[in-house]
Amino acid sequence: MRAAPFLAGTVMAGMALWTSAWADASLEYAVKAAYLPKFIPFITWPEGSFASATAPVNICLLGADPFGGKLDQEAGALKAGERPVVVRHLAEPDPEASCQLLFMGAGDDPALVEGTLDAMKGRPVVTVTDSGLKAHGVISFVIDANHVRFDIDDAAAMQDGLTISSKLLGLAHAVRQRSQP
């Protein structure tokens, strides 16, 4: 694997990334925390999703925070164009909360997750489900050969009025195409 020699450098540089030596679970979540805000530039929300041109992009965390605050750090350093990226912690699923991304961790109750996914259907919210969960949102993390990857349900995204860039689709582990039932 070519990537291995570069790993030491990137980790030491403070970049929390995936690794071939998947020893530490906290590293896995560091990678996921880094990924979540990076999805934003590749996703186009339908018009009217934001209150104004400078309204923040909200990443909502349902239930416990598996990232240990790392997501807040990553998001704080990012801006999506003119918009700041804001992380919101939700104890309960709140359909009224203005979420653009909604992450559901592996530690959440599967029933709650499924219920929330059903509730969010048709809404312009990118649901992100953690690896280990049976139910899948628009984006679902998977662990493939010790690497953090993600699947994309483009058909669901279309139903929600979301457009996901082909660049991101190209990077996905698996994609459920729009034309598929």
Add this chain to the structure above:
Amino acid sequence: MIRTARDWRPSVIAALAAAAVLLAAGVLMAIYQEQLYSSQQVRSVREQAQILAGSVTAAVVFDDHNAAQEYVDALRVNPELEGAGIYSGHGQLMAGFARGTRLPSQVTEAETSFGSGYIDIAVPVSQNGDQMGIVLLRAVTEPEERRIARYAGLILLVTMGALVIAVLSFSQAALSRRARQLASVNRRLQEEMEERRKTEEALRQSHKMEAIGQLSGGIAHDFNNLIMIVKGNLRLLKRKLGADAEHAAAYIASADEALDRAAHLTQRILAFSRRQPLTPQRVNLSTLAQGLSELIRHSVGEKVEITMRLTASWSTLCDINQMENVLLNLAINARDAMPDGGRLVVETRDMTLTQPPPDVEGEFVPGEYVALAVIDTGTGMPEEVRRRAVDPFFTTKPQGKGTGLGLSMTFGFVRQSGGYLVIDSAPGRGTAITILMPRDQEAA
């Protein structure tokens, strides 16, 4: 005209200059092509880099080395690319390949740089105006030596072409120089041949005159003696007859007269054959001509205007009576050539000759001469008549009117006196007959 060797230079120089211009144009063309090619190459590689940068954004953003490597590997099919690399936002090499060289491990600036045999073109990977990473494509550029080698053949060809032009124009110049030389040599040869022909003809004429002169002179001399015997016997017969001679006197007188005419004829033949007894005396031809002017005027008649231009002051040695005969003869000939009148010029002049006059055969002695010329504005003579004019018994006058001895007698007398006779004539232009007598040196 033989042109000098300097003459070929302009054409050769022009040819060389043309070749140089050709060469320079070729070099400029090659440079232009080369630059066009390399700028096109740079543009095409930059476009490929931009396409890659556009599609690799997600892989760079998510730091997905595998995906990045897949994108880069797609470029391996392009043989123009020596290598390609994708660099993360921090400038670290994420993925790439290189065929012979090593890609830089870190690239932070999206700029173009040159290496030996390759060119690195880096373009930013950007998202929403932010630089997320860098794509670097390394394109093969031909090494300088190989490029020169590629054009060496062309340069060789053009140089050879230039040389061929130079050699051709040189040989062309040499050829035309030769042709000119040949033409001039040919002309000279023809002139010499013409001269030789004239000389030969003159010599032949001279020999002919000599032979006729000797023959007729010998006959005339003996004939003259016979006439003298007949004349003496006729006188004796007259005395013997005495008183009885009266009825025979008419016959005797008639025979005597015929004998006188025969004697006169032999005298003229002798004059032509230069055997007549001459008594040379010092004489000024101007004085002689002046003394004859009345007689000439009387002989040629009213219709002919006479001009005397007597400028000769030198004296010459000749038989005065014969010379008077000659001048009178020439004047009468001139009159016969101008039946409808005209102008007669009698001219004398002192002349110093270094070249033989035209048509003078035999040995010419350069020196001082007195010229006596009789010039008329008459009908003139065609060339073949002019050349035979001094032949004895040659005449153009009707039978019985001329003896054909006038000019040949003049010619014989002049030659016997050491002078020359020159006849200049052309049909319609009149005739000029010039007698050149050597100056009497003792009188000088």
